[in-house]
Amino acid sequence: MxxxxxxxxxxxxxxxxxxxxxxxxxxxxxxxxxxxxxxxxxxxxxxxxxxxxxxxxxxxxxxxxxxxxxxQKSKEDLGFDATKEFYENKIKQEKPFNINLIHEKLDELTDGNGQTxxxxxxxxxxxxxxxxxxxx
Incomplete structure (x- = not known):
């Protein structure tokens, strides 16, 4: 511990x-x-x-x-690619997620404005x- x-x-x-x-x-x-x-x-x-x-x-x-x-390793591991995959998986699962919000977050990410x-x-x-x- x-x-x-x-x-x-x-x-x-x-x-x-x-x-x-x-x-x-x-x-x-x-x-x-x-x-x-x-x-x-x-x-x-x-x-x-x-x-x-x-x-x-x-x-x-x-x-x-x-x-x-x-x-720094975590920043790379949990960066753009992992975040994009995270949102894409939520969109595929659909419920119970707010798909419109997730699409917005994904768009922000790909536009370079979203959080990883x-x-x-x-x-x-x-x-x-x-x-x-x-x-x-």
Whole structure:
């Protein structure tokens, strides 16, 4: 387990060398942040939910630090191609997704204005004010 205490702040380490796609990212954060839990993260919303704390390695609103090692590798792994595939798979599945919204997101991505999965994950983490993210 990669958590430690320093200055009363828990530290969790996500290691980009442990995964190369979004599914692998979910496996890694489940292992690191959800120890001893019966369920695993499997969606962006689920990832956001565990960052609220209370059922993994940290409590609600507890100050924590997440160190994302090999983040440059993750930025490439979860970049344009992976994001395009992510949206295309959702469009193929159709329900329960908002297909018009996903088409918009895909168009933004291909026009060079959309967020990659890596950027979306960073935004989700940074939306939690109790979490400090360090890209290593």
């Amino acid at each position: 990669s958590t430690s205490n320093k200055n009363n702040k828990k530290t969790a380490v996500i290691n980009g060398s442990h995964f190369s796609d979004l599914y692998g990212f979910y496996e890694e954060v489940s292992r690191v942040l959800m120890k001893n839990q019966d369920w695993k993260v499997g969606t962006l919303d689920g990832f956001n939910d565990i960052l609220y704390g209370g059922f993994g390695v940290f409590e609600n609103n507890e100050e924590i630090e997440i160190i994302w090692k090999e983040s 999965l890596f950027e979306i994950l960073i935004e989700i983490i940074e939306s939690h004010k109790n979490i400090t993210l360090i890209l290593d």
